[in-house]
Amino acid sequence: MEAARSVGPFVVVGGGIAGVTCAEQLAVNFPAEDILLITASPVIKAVTNFKQVSKVLEEFDVEEQPSTVLENRFPNIKVIESAVKQLKSEEHCIFMEDGHRHVYKKLCLCAGAKPKLICEGNPYVLGIRDTDSAQEFQKQLKKAKRIMIVGNGGIALELVYEIQGCEVIWAIKDKAIGNTFFDAGAAEFLTSKLMSEKSEAKIAHRRTIYTIEGARKESGSKARADNVGSALGPDWHGGLDLKGPEEFSHSIHIETRCEVKKIYLQEEFKITKKKPLAFPKHQDKSVTVDKEMWPVYVELTNGTIYGCDFLVSATGVTPNVHPFLHGNNFDLAEDGGLKVDDQMRTSLPDVYAAGDICTACWQPSPVWQQMRLWTQARQMGWYAAKCMAAASLGHSIDMDFSFELFAHVTKFFNYKVVLLGKYNAQGLGSDHELMLRCTRGQEYVKVVMQNGRMMGAVLIGETDLEETFENLILNQMDLSSYGEDLLDPNIDIEDYFD
Numbered sequence: 001m002e003a004a005r006s007v008g009p010f011v012v013v014g015g016g017i018a019g020v021t022c023a024e025q026l027a028v029n030f031p032a033e034d035i036l037l038i039t040a041s042p043v044i045k046a047v048t049n050f051k052q053v054s055k056v057l058e059e060f061d062v063e064e065q066p067s068t069v070l071e072n073r074f075p076n077i078k079v080i081e082s083a084v085k086q087l088k089s090e091e092h093c094i095f096m097e098d099g100h101r102h103v104y105k106k107l108c109l110c111a112g113a114k115p116k117l118i119c120e121g122n123p124y125v126l127g128i129r130d131t132d133s134a135q136e137f138q139k140q141l142k143k144a145k146r147i148m149i150v151g152n153g154g155i156a157l158e159l160v161y162e163i164q165g166c167e168v169i170w171a172i173k174d175k176a177i178g179n180t181f182f183d184a185g186a187a188e189f190l191t192s193k194l195m196s197e198k199s200e201a202k203i204a205h206r207r208t209i210y211t212i213e214g215a216r217k218e219s220g221s222k223a224r225a226d227n228v229g230s231a232l233g234p235d236w237h238g239g240l241d242l243k244g245p246e247e248f249s250h251s252i253h254i255e256t257r258c259e260v261k262k263i264y265l266q267e268e269f270k271i272t273k274k275k276p277l278a279f280p281k282h283q284d285k286s287v288t289v290d291k292e293m294w295p296v297y298v299e300l301t302n303g304t305i306y307g308c309d310f311l312v313s314a315t316g317v318t319p320n321v322h323p324f325l326h327g328n329n330f331d332l333a334e335d336g337g338l339k340v341d342d343q344m345r346t347s348l349p350d351v352y353a354a355g356d357i358c359t360a361c362w363q364p365s366p367v368w369q370q371m372r373l374w375t376q377a378r379q380m381g382w383y384a385a386k387c388m389a390a391a392s393l394g395h396s397i398d399m400d401f402s403f404e405l406f407a408h409v410t411k412f413f414n415y416k417v418v419l420l421g422k423y424n425a426q427g428l429g430s431d432h433e434l435m436l437r438c439t440r441g442q443e444y445v446k447v448v449m450q451n452g453r454m455m456g457a458v459l460i461g462e463t464d465l466e467e468t469f470e471n472l473i474l475n476q477m478d479l480s481s482y483g484e485d486l487l488d489p490n491i492d493i494e495d496y497f498d
């Protein structure tokens with residue numbers, strides 16, 4: 001797309017995946033315009049080794065880079081390392097903490113999200129989001145004999161598998177583990193792996209494969225304590241030593257169907273005269289009172305109390321709309337995100353948003369839903385830039401194909417995990433059927449069917465089914481006549497549908 005007259009400047013706020021992708025794409029569309037990328041974090045996040053695995057599934061690495069790398073690649077991008085203090089949307093102007101102001105023709109807000117903690121301001125409750133918070137967690141873990149992890153989503157799943165040498169009490173609201181990704185069947189498949197493999201393993205001394213300090217040293221800067229950095233990238237724990245002081249590998253106890261009722265500091269707890277429980281060892285069913293003193297005690301809604309060194313609140317995120325967007329009349333969604341339409345526009349003129357900060361408020365495809373993931377941050381950042389470019393030239397564009405089907409590939413408990421469409425029958429009510437195939441310790445395959453059509457799938461392990469199932473969900477072919485053959489391991493399903 002070539003601009004005849006100047007349509008810039010474009011300003012993008014946020015140096016995470018959404019913001020960097022958006023700025024890159026704008027720079028490609030408008031090589032003669034100035035693109036300003038403003039970020040509160042000292043390094044930016046770049047997508048590298050991008051691989052389109054199939055029509056919708058994609059894989060890539062996320063690298064922390066000094067901003068000069070981006071500026072060298074795109075001479076019309078200028079990165080400013082400072083936080084936005086205030087947006088004055090009526091004046092098309094943003095005011096910075098460093099005292100400067102910048103005027104924009106079009107602005108894209110990609111300021112991400114922050115951890116939604118169960119208890120704000122308590123030094124014993126940690127959240128994990130960026131490099132600084134991950135390093136703080138690592139530091140605390142080094143001297144912790146017992147911690148409690150609260151939450152049942154992505155971060156909790158990763159932590160319980162990775163932590164060694166420290167007792168972990170995992171408190172979840174649900175009946176089964178991993179509720180944001182899995183149903184009870186898949187949870188059972190994974191739990192047996194967690195309990196068997198880990199309890200036997202000898203402590204492993206891992207090699208650091210990625211250091212989150214690296215890029216920062218290169219950039220020569222340090223994050224300011226009051227500002228949020230970008231969310232961490234794939235294998236974020238690979239660069240950390242998630243090891244407590246003890247010599248055992250793994251010691252985990254799961255408390256289901258409960259939440260945190262109250263957190264007591266040691267002194268406060270002594271006065272209550274309540275009795276904390278000792279760490280339940282799996283072979284020992286007797287319940288004993290814990291005699292050890294702990295810095296903090298946690299009372300759960302099921303009545304049990306445990307002492308621990310600290311808690312990790314892995315309880316989701318809140319879009320980062322405060323305080324710099326105050327005073328503007330943005331429409332906010334129920335989850336606190338900036339509402340965006342199918343052109344990634346917020347409710348205010350010339351202000352777009354992408355990534356974790358926004359909430360998709362268009363009529364979605366029947367097999368897509370928003371989840372705050374880096375694939376979606378990349379796709380939204382890319383598409384927002386396309387929309388900004390088109391609008392600058394007086395066009396509008398069709399919704400990008402990546403929003404046709406929800407597709408996520410990740411790893412949990414060392415298994416490859418692929419989630420497609422309405423993988424947990426989200427929003428389908430009771431009008432659906434499930435088909436399952438499971439080989440313990442090897443693979444778990446679940447498909448969600450509605451009126452003979454495939455609506456979603458969960459694939460755990462090396463199933464090699466993702467491409468075929470992606471096609472079947474996208475083309476909505478009537479599969480009624482195939483029945484159970486669909487998951488028959490003796491039938492080569494790929495040949496079937498060629």
Ligand SMILES: Cc1cc2nc3c(=O)[nH]c(=O)nc-3n(C[C@H](O)[C@H](O)[C@H](O)COP(=O)(O)OP(=O)(O)OC[C@H]3O[C@@H](n4cnc5c(N)ncnc54)[C@H](O)[C@@H]3O)c2cc1C
Nearest residue numbers: 014015016017018040041084111112231355356372373374
């Ligand atoms: C521990 C962890 C593990 C994860 N694992 C996975 C995973 O395995 N797979 C997956 O798909 N997703 C994962 N995610 C989620 C994924 O990282 C996020 O969804 C994604 O990175 C969001 O990108 P973003 O660009 O929208 O926001 P962010 O990466 O949060 O970037 C926001 C940017 O805005 C800047 N900013 C904020 N406020 C201001 C301001 N006032 N002025 C200027 N700049 C500002 C920040 O400094 C930052 O640069 C994980 C998240 C975490 C925390």
Ligand SMILES: NC(=O)c1ccc[n+]([C@@H]2O[C@H](COP(=O)([O-])OP(=O)(O)OC[C@H]3O[C@@H](n4cnc5c(N)ncnc54)[C@H](O)[C@@H]3O)[C@@H](O)[C@H]2O)c1
Nearest residue numbers: 118151152153154155156173180259314315316317372410
């Ligand atoms: N491999 C991956 O795909 C991966 C890994 C890590 C993180 N992430 C993403 O990073 C972000 C942050 O991860 P996360 O694990 O914090 O969020 P999440 O949204 O994945 O999970 C939040 C969990 O906290 C629970 N919860 C919410 N409030 C609670 C409360 N008051 N008490 C107890 N439990 C409560 C929810 O039921 C849910 O299980 C998410 O967007 C997540 O998708 C993805």
